[in-house]
Amino acid sequence: MGTSASSRGSGANQPMVPPWADDQSGAPIPSAPPKRFQAFRTSFGKYLKGGDGSDLRKSLGHYARTSTGGSGVGPWRFGSVYTTGGQLYDVLNSLGSDGAAAAAQGLSQASLAGQPLDVVCQRLAEQLAPQNGDSDRIRAAIDEAMLEVLGEGDFDPGRLDAETINRILGEYLSQSIFQEIVEEVGGSWANAPDEQRTSEAEAELLEVIRVVVDKNLSPRLANSGNMTTTDVHRFMREAVDEVWREWES
Numbered sequence: 001m002g003t004s005a006s007s008r009g010s011g012a013n014q015p016m017v018p019p020w021a022d023d024q025s026g027a028p029i030p031s032a033p034p035k036r037f038q039a040f041r042t043s044f045g046k047y048l049k050g051g052d053g054s055d056l057r058k059s060l061g062h063y064a065r066t067s068t069g070g071s072g073v074g075p076w077r078f079g080s081v082y083t084t085g086g087q088l089y090d091v092l093n094s095l096g097s098d099g100a101a102a103a104a105q106g107l108s109q110a111s112l113a114g115q116p117l118d119v120v121c122q123r124l125a126e127q128l129a130p131q132n133g134d135s136d137r138i139r140a141a142i143d144e145a146m147l148e149v150l151g152e153g154d155f156d157p158g159r160l161d162a163e164t165i166n167r168i169l170g171e172y173l174s175q176s177i178f179q180e181i182v183e184e185v186g187g188s189w190a191n192a193p194d195e196q197r198t199s200e201a202e203a204e205l206l207e208v209i210r211v212v213v214d215k216n217l218s219p220r221l222a223n224s225g226n227m228t229t230t231d232v233h234r235f236m237r238e239a240v241d242e243v244w245r246e247w248e249s
Contacts, residue, residue: 009037009186016069016077020132023079023237030069037184040067045191048201056208063181064247071244075237080134081141081176082236086229087128088142089169093227096160109157120155121146137183141175166221173236174213177243178206209243216242 016032043059046052068074094101099109105127112120124146125139149167150159182202192198217239224231 041188045188048191086232145171
């Protein structure tokens with residue numbers, strides 16, 4: 001599910017917001033405080049050992065407030081995620097209608113319809129993922145979101161109605177945040193007593209993220225009518241702002 005087995009997390013010298021991911025281009029980025037991941041990783045390690053949900057909530061609070069700089073800075077980190085989310089919406093919306101916009105990106109209905117869903121996921125991820133440090137994370141998020149919502153089997157563009165597309169977008173944003181947090185736990189994953197506990201913790205973390213993302217993103221998508229890529233980018237950014245405020249408190 002996640003990348004816990006190989007992740008070591010960010011080091012002390014890495015910036016609060018990598019240049020390629022900055023959603024506030026040109027705004028000054030605060031300096032990273034020393035040991036900014038320590039409280040987050042310590043609390044998550046306790047959660048892995050004991051399974052106490054309060055330790056998971058504490059860890060997310062530390063992640064939002066200290067590790068990522070609070071709601072005033074943390075959401076900047078997902079600029080590539082928001083941009084790709086808008087593009088994903090544009091392609092899926094096109095595939096579910098006339099297909100013209102998708103075809104312009106080399107993703108025609110004729111070439112995708114009836115193909116195994118995992119093949120379609122791979123093609124979408126290859127086309128849409130940016131060529132920067134978030135590429136692998138975004139590829140995984142697109143893949144997981146499509147499979148979670150559409151299931152297994154062959155791809156049918158006729159299934160891409162507005163509700164289904166909105167569910168994919170919500171799952172994509174949840175998976176993107178999940179991938180980021182799983183990586184930043186770093187060496188604290190070693191606190192899990194066995195692989196089963198690691199899998200349980202990943203599933204519990206993802207579900208917590210899904211709930212808070214759904215609460216803050218779904219109403220924006222559902223009440224928007226005809227959306228543009230810019231709208232989706234803005235809705236995702238606004239939703240992550242709210243998620244960080246909740247976790248901070």
